[in-house]
Amino acid sequence: MQLETIPSKEIMPGCHGKIIHGEKLTWVFWDIEVGAEVPEHQHIHEQMMHVVAGEFSFTLAGEPQVYGPGSIVHIPSNTPHAGKALTPCRLMDVFSPVREEYR
DSSP, X not given: OOGGGSOEEEEETTEEEEEEEOXXXXXXXXXXXXXXXXXXXXXXXXXEEEEEESOEEXXXXXXXXXXXXXXXXXXXXXXXXXXXXXXXXXXXXXXXXXXXXXX
16 A cells, blocks of 8 residues: 555545554544644544644643644543644544544
8 A cells, every 4th residue: 555545535624634444543644734723622532643744733631732843742532632734734643443434
């Protein structure tokens, strides 16, 4: 499998993901347009976010912070979080268990 051959899905406005599902996890490679927002939400999935490129404003459990390239954020299960792309961004997310709604 090659990343460039995986079709991209716009999961929410301005958030385009190439999604790979394993048996117990989902791995997403995001291209996020400047200004795109991820509204506050929470889910049962444990999540790890890695900022590959760009500046991403991210609020976790009410604590805002701006993350840049190389940043890694752990989002525990059922913890409120939200984000906004301050520049065009490339992010990677890993979710466990599988994000069935991303299939």
